[in-house]
Amino acid sequence: MNSAARSPTVPGPPLLGYEEAAALVAAYAAGLGGLRRAAERVDLASALGRVLAQDLCADRDQPPFTRSTRDGFACRAAEASAHAFLRLAGASRAGDAPAGPLPPGTAWEIMTGAPVPLGADAVAMIEHVEIVGAKVRLLPPRALEPGENIVPQGAQAHAGDELLAAGGVIHPQQIALAATCGYAALDVYMRPRVAILATGDELVPVEAEPAAGQIRNSNAPMLAAMVAASGGEPWILPRAADHAKALDAALAQAAQADLLVISGGVSAGKFDLVEPALARMGASFHFTGVKIQPGKPAVFGELPKKRGARKEKSRVPFFGLPGNPVSSAVTFLLFAAPVLAALGGSMGPGTRFALARLKSASDKHGKPGLTRFLPAHCDFGGTIPEVELVPWQGSGDLAALARSNCFLVVPEEAHRLEAGSIVRILLAS
Ligand code: AMP
Ligand code: MG
Numbered sequence: 001m002n003s004a005a006r007s008p009t010v011p012g013p014p015l016l017g018y019e020e021a022a023a024l025v026a027a028y029a030a031g032l033g034g035l036r037r038a039a040e041r042v043d044l045a046s047a048l049g050r051v052l053a054q055d056l057c058a059d060r061d062q063p064p065f066t067r068s069t070r071d072g073f074a075c076r077a078a079e080a081s082a083h084a085f086l087r088l089a090g091a092s093r094a095g096d097a098p099a100g101p102l103p104p105g106t107a108w109e110i111m112t113g114a115p116v117p118l119g120a121d122a123v124a125m126i127e128h129v130e131i132v133g134a135k136v137r138l139l140p141p142r143a144l145e146p147g148e149n150i151v152p153q154g155a156q157a158h159a160g161d162e163l164l165a166a167g168g169v170i171h172p173q174q175i176a177l178a179a180t181c182g183y184a185a186l187d188v189y190m191r192p193r194v195a196i197l198a199t200g201d202e203l204v205p206v207e208a209e210p211a212a213g214q215i216r217n218s219n220a221p222m223l224a225a226m227v228a229a230s231g232g233e234p235w236i237l238p239r240a241a242d243h244a245k246a247l248d249a250a251l252a253q254a255a256q257a258d259l260l261v262i263s264g265g266v267s268a269g270k271f272d273l274v275e276p277a278l279a280r281m282g283a284s285f286h287f288t289g290v291k292i293q294p295g296k297p298a299v300f301g302e303l304p305k306k307r308g309a310r311k312e313k314s315r316v317p318f319f320g321l322p323g324n325p326v327s328s329a330v331t332f333l334l335f336a337a338p339v340l341a342a343l344g345g346s347m348g349p350g351t352r353f354a355l356a357r358l359k360s361a362s363d364k365h366g367k368p369g370l371t372r373f374l375p376a377h378c379d380f381g382g383t384i385p386e387v388e389l390v391p392w393q394g395s396g397d398l399a400a401l402a403r404s405n406c407f408l409v410v411p412e413e414a415h416r417l418e419a420g421s422i423v424r425i426l427l428a429s
Helices: 018-034 172-180 219-229 244-254 274-280 325-343 398-403
Strands: 039-043 072-075 086-092 106-110 122-125 129-132 135-138 162-164 185-189 193-198 233-236 259-263 284-287 299-307 310-321 353-358 371-379 386-389 406-410 422-427
Touching: 018 284, 018 299, 018 325, 072 086, 162 172, 193 219, 193 244, 219 233, 219 259, 219 325, 244 259, 244 274, 259 325, 274 284, 274 299, 274 310, 310 325, 325 371, 325 398, 325 422, 353 406, 371 398, 371 422, 386 406
Parallel strands: 086 106, 193 233, 193 259, 259 310, 353 386
Antiparallel strands: 039 185, 072 106, 072 122, 086 135, 129 135, 284 299, 299 310, 353 422, 371 386, 371 406, 406 422
């Protein structure tokens, strides 16, 4: 479709710079913060990767009792530091109730994790003492400070303290905290439902044998996986033909979702009919192109939301991603992932960048004025992440995409990136 034909139906800024588009998406995502979201309660074992819909509070002090961090002897630091023998007054192992009080001039045998007896203010490590019969002394010249090898009750948190806020993604470390605070189940936000609509006459499903000229629809399963990895619930629609009626019907169905990801049909070709179809449905467009490579024709906007036949007042965000698989992957990560994260109630950015050292120089010239995202492989095994470009034959190269785990960000003004320089990468997973 040429620009003359596009302008009456597709208003709005036609082509944004990368930073401008990223900022627009980030602001849009931030604006979703106040959205009312449904929540569900899931077992702790099923909470991994979900977004907390409740604050998580300490049910008791952490630690719940003054605890020894060593195997050794609880004592008074001042007495132990005089190096006289101290009589053993008792013993505590992990799980025992707090004991004591510790009589003056005595020590108390103690194991890691056991409650420190009342009156003791330090623990001498077993490696640092001499034991003779039922007496023990700290070996000179070592001295003990009050507080050494113990964690006082409540040092990490007090009962009732808020330890995690709603909106955090649940990783294994948050599961551990929930468990220690007695949460056998957690309230998490429902996953946003994301319609995935691949368009293109040439596409056949993965189960079908493609005829000459046809290709398998690889974007739908790829985007579904990306949606799932970003906390959404993918809803794959049958592929739509490059035909106005087919697109209208498919979009009407897809507009029931919380987010719509369309692939293909947004370039400037004769059968790129997605934007006019969106416009017919009352779409507003935030951008209809971004100065990036690959992925320049990417489209972002909103449609009136539909539930059944009824139009609602609310609007559903959509992304029209160029159909080439590398373009689809890059534009999903850059633009759709942050909006999806925000729809799901996550306070995180949804897109992950990192710094890495470039293994060999890159002087791949692209079109000037475009920020490039080139398939690359980053080795995270060393001291510093080291990244290397993956040779590729353009944005349809799925084999190269599968050998990559990130995209090297080449700023629009950069002509050449030197070997050894610190570069920015967009993480693909
Ligand atoms: P388009 O964005 O529709 O112009 O498509 C650009 C290129 O991507 C064409 O070579 C398409 O055949 C290819 N393509 C489009 N959609 C898909 C898809 N779902 N899976 C794999 N390749 C696709
Ligand atoms: Mg197409």
